[in-house]
Amino acid sequence: MASLSSPPRVPIPANGVDYRGKVVLAPMVRSGELPSRLLALKYGADLVWGPETVDRSLIGTTRRINPRNSTIEFTRLPSNGGRSEKATQESVIYRIDPVREKGKLIFQIGTASPELAVQAAKVVAADVAGIDVNSGCPKPFSTSGGMGAALLRDPDRLVSILEALVREVGNPYQIGISVKIRLLEKPEETEKLVTRLCATGITGLTVHCRTTPMRPRERAIRDQLPMIASICRKAGVACVMNGDVTSRDEALALMKEYGVDGAMIATAAESNPSCFRTAAEGGLLPWREVVHDYMEACLQCENRWGNTKYLLNILIPGKNKEFKDAKSAKNYSDACRLLKFDDLLPTAKEVDKIMNLDKKATISSDDDVRTSAVQNAMENNESARAAGGEMSRPKQNSPVASGSGPIRTNSIPSPASNPKPETGVDLSAPTLNPQQDAGIAV
């Protein structure tokens, strides 16, 4: 029971989570897909934010369970870019591991409308611990639609979005609603905004300690933090700091120094998620170990190959030979051979088949490990490639990609039932998230 002197707290709903005392993975478009989140959790992140997903891209998706790994997938058929022929393969818009992410996943929404925000949030509400509104993305893709940082200049709208989410999603589904903002230019402006946001019923507020025009390379500014933390404390809202936090140990020290409740890490975790390990736990792991763990998670999740490759390029230091090799890999088997992850090779072959990536191999036979010189020659020389034989291999239709796999389709759970079903994982489909396609970094 709270003592008379303890500050008030907005009650944490039954299926929600308190951000206090937590060091968390930041929302990151592209870099915050399921394997990255699982890795962050494995290394000690207390909570993970998923990548911003725009309301309209989630509305109308189908929720299904992947029968092989039990992850939950929200899918839809792509529009096919206006072409007349209909796409046959569904795209996974969002993927959740209901076991390992249980009680730890915050879904971040990109929105400019209370109605659409509520509609989209209801799609995932029974499968997540919280819904966070992105009010900090400075990219034109976001701001031109009135989303992201545009909401900082339209506080009435932001307040109405948060109030609608609290009333129509947070309360019935018993999860927390939160917001992630940037600093405004003048402390008085930030103060006014934070005061209003804290009165909406939200359980948490994250502040990215940069203003909207600031570039990611510019150092975060923290002088407004004590003021923001104090407003949040008085309102009973958890305050999470973000910007230039590089490790769990540093996060804990900064939380103490600035009187904030939690800390969020983005770019440091993107390049080495073992930053969530304390020094006492051994601190940062060498990149090879991290990349091995990452690859294992990607295989378990059947992560989209393009996304896996994108992250490999970030996780492997640029000067390493493996960096060049990994760049040329066309599928999971290739990458595992090139990186000498022999233990993962059998699974990699299976996943390549499931995802229809096996025909894309740049290495001729399943058991033939070529040197990177041969590999590169094959990359650059069509005839050498043809002689490799992989190109002429008959296409194998995966039961999943061809739609005949035993995928179960669930209806969206109702708030009261709060089912939290078994897990599942991604297929080969390209993601439809418009931000990912637009390469948005927020």
Ligand SMILES: Cc1cc2nc3c(=O)[nH]c(=O)nc-3n(C[C@H](O)[C@H](O)[C@H](O)COP(=O)(O)O)c2cc1C
């Ligand atoms: C690749 C990338 C993607 C990002 N995507 C999002 C996002 O989806 N939503 C969001 O609120 N912020 C996003 N951000 C911003 C981060 O969450 C964070 O606020 C910012 O990087 C500052 O933290 P840092 O100094 O630890 O990097 C992204 C940042 C990066 C680097």
